[in-house]
Amino acid sequence: MARERLYLFDTTLRDGAQTNGVDFTLADKLAIARLLDELGIDYVEAGYPGANPIDTALFAERRPLHAKLTAFGMTRRPGRSASNDPGLVALLDAQADAVCLVAKSWDYHVRVALETTEEENLASIRDSVRAAKAKGREVLLDCEHFFDGYKANPGYAIACAKAAHADGARWVVLCDTNGGTLPHEVERIVGAVCAQIPGDHVGIHAHNDTEQAVANSFAAVRAGARQIQGTLNGLGERCGNANLVSIIPTLKLKRDYADKFDIGVSDEALARLARVSHALDELLNRAANRHAPYVGESAFATKAGIHASAIVKEPATYEHVAPERVGNKRKLLVSDQSGRSNVLAELERIGLAIDKDDPRVIRLLDEVKEREAAGYAYEAADASFELLARRLLGKVPHYFDVEKFDVNVEQRINARGERVTVSQAVVKIKVGKEELISVAEGIGPVNALDLALRKDLGEYQKYIEGLELTDYRVRILNGGTGAVTRVLIESADETGDHWTTVGVSANIIDASFQALMDSIVYKLVKSGAKA
Numbered sequence: 001m002a003r004e005r006l007y008l009f010d011t012t013l014r015d016g017a018q019t020n021g022v023d024f025t026l027a028d029k030l031a032i033a034r035l036l037d038e039l040g041i042d043y044v045e046a047g048y049p050g051a052n053p054i055d056t057a058l059f060a061e062r063r064p065l066h067a068k069l070t071a072f073g074m075t076r077r078p079g080r081s082a083s084n085d086p087g088l089v090a091l092l093d094a095q096a097d098a099v100c101l102v103a104k105s106w107d108y109h110v111r112v113a114l115e116t117t118e119e120e121n122l123a124s125i126r127d128s129v130r131a132a133k134a135k136g137r138e139v140l141l142d143c144e145h146f147f148d149g150y151k152a153n154p155g156y157a158i159a160c161a162k163a164a165h166a167d168g169a170r171w172v173v174l175c176d177t178n179g180g181t182l183p184h185e186v187e188r189i190v191g192a193v194c195a196q197i198p199g200d201h202v203g204i205h206a207h208n209d210t211e212q213a214v215a216n217s218f219a220a221v222r223a224g225a226r227q228i229q230g231t232l233n234g235l236g237e238r239c240g241n242a243n244l245v246s247i248i249p250t251l252k253l254k255r256d257y258a259d260k261f262d263i264g265v266s267d268e269a270l271a272r273l274a275r276v277s278h279a280l281d282e283l284l285n286r287a288a289n290r291h292a293p294y295v296g297e298s299a300f301a302t303k304a305g306i307h308a309s310a311i312v313k314e315p316a317t318y319e320h321v322a323p324e325r326v327g328n329k330r331k332l333l334v335s336d337q338s339g340r341s342n343v344l345a346e347l348e349r350i351g352l353a354i355d356k357d358d359p360r361v362i363r364l365l366d367e368v369k370e371r372e373a374a375g376y377a378y379e380a381a382d383a384s385f386e387l388l389a390r391r392l393l394g395k396v397p398h399y400f401d402v403e404k405f406d407v408n409v410e411q412r413i414n415a416r417g418e419r420v421t422v423s424q425a426v427v428k429i430k431v432g433k434e435e436l437i438s439v440a441e442g443i444g445p446v447n448a449l450d451l452a453l454r455k456d457l458g459e460y461q462k463y464i465e466g467l468e469l470t471d472y473r474v475r476i477l478n479g480g481t482g483a484v485t486r487v488l489i490e491s492a493d494e495t496g497d498h499w500t501t502v503g504v505s506a507n508i509i510d511a512s513f514q515a516l517m518d519s520i521v522y523k524l525v526k527s528g529a530k531a
């Protein structure tokens, strides 16, 4: 039986950007768009051109993606023509493949929020869809508050959807804007809509206010809808949007959906899903949800006990899907095979292949586990892992010692009478028999320490000239006064390589020092510097 095509529409960069505390830069948005594109998402809704400078800049030029880059905006305002509404004009000028127009579909909102007539709202939908079509854009109409509108006045809600469809909108998207609709209601209402508009022109946009956005999306698909809108990790205002990271594997791996539908996500892309999910958290500088379905660190973790050996022998008996399918890992006990094979695979990847029965494999595994329990994050810090492994194998030359450092922060009034905070670092290192002392001032204490450390490495200085710190992230691991600080530093060099190092300590300067040292030593090893 031929499978039907089901389309995925991501709005992480538009609806997801409404999340409290989320503030994407243009570079963030482009990086996330690329992640989504590589995943095989059909539509990437990247923002609201004209509403803010970042989104306007994003849509000012063509962005090469396989996905259809989609611009979001409003239908024309009541009482204006489409060509005389600056918001709509800006939207239609955006360099986008598709345009998603949002319109009211609840009669109550038309009267109270728009202060216009039902007829004028329908005319606005028709005119705006036509104007976007005339510009050669694929058109989607988001019917805001569709489900509440349908419950209050089904005839009018459907009339809004039909108006858009009749005038050529590719998709009519039914939005559960306040997230309060339940799955059985979604199934019934979407079924009623699909009796009047073909389901392969109907989409669902669900919010998670009753924690059923994913279930609501599937209810809509069962009732005939063929486009699902959602976000990575369920990002979105209030309780979030439908989580595509849960929806995608369900569509790919659960037979009821997999037998019936094709989506743009390949098996290979699915195997990178966990990485995509974690990459977004890294970008937002927040901890990944360990308990996230499919991709969370605990999603396939089993505690010691009677199950452990059975899982190793026959994983399918305990796991609803194979973790590798979504790029996740099975987690068992300290002596477990998967941890050992992960370490072996990592060693091979970095060119340190050793015999699988070498006792140092277990020692490295134990060391990684012990340090991760203390707060180190080796999955995120590839270079620190490599150094740890190389040290254990005796493959890191002894380049230099930091005998002591001193970091000082001073607040004072400067010559112009302004209150300023100045940071200064003094570092004393020993290279062979030579003692070197460097002093540097920096924007902050970590910057000062970094500058002082890299100021004079004696004979090794030439190897680190091209070393550059490109990102610095701090996370407090367990709140309160006993908190531990984890610092991740990303570095790059003149060859375009980049790597990440980690430091952990109760003291932020000390954690930063560890990560800085790892970065420098890694660069020396990488450059082939000899001790």
Ligand SMILES: [Zn+2]
Pocket (backbone or CB within 6 Å): 015, 177, 205, 207
């Ligand atoms: Zn929304």
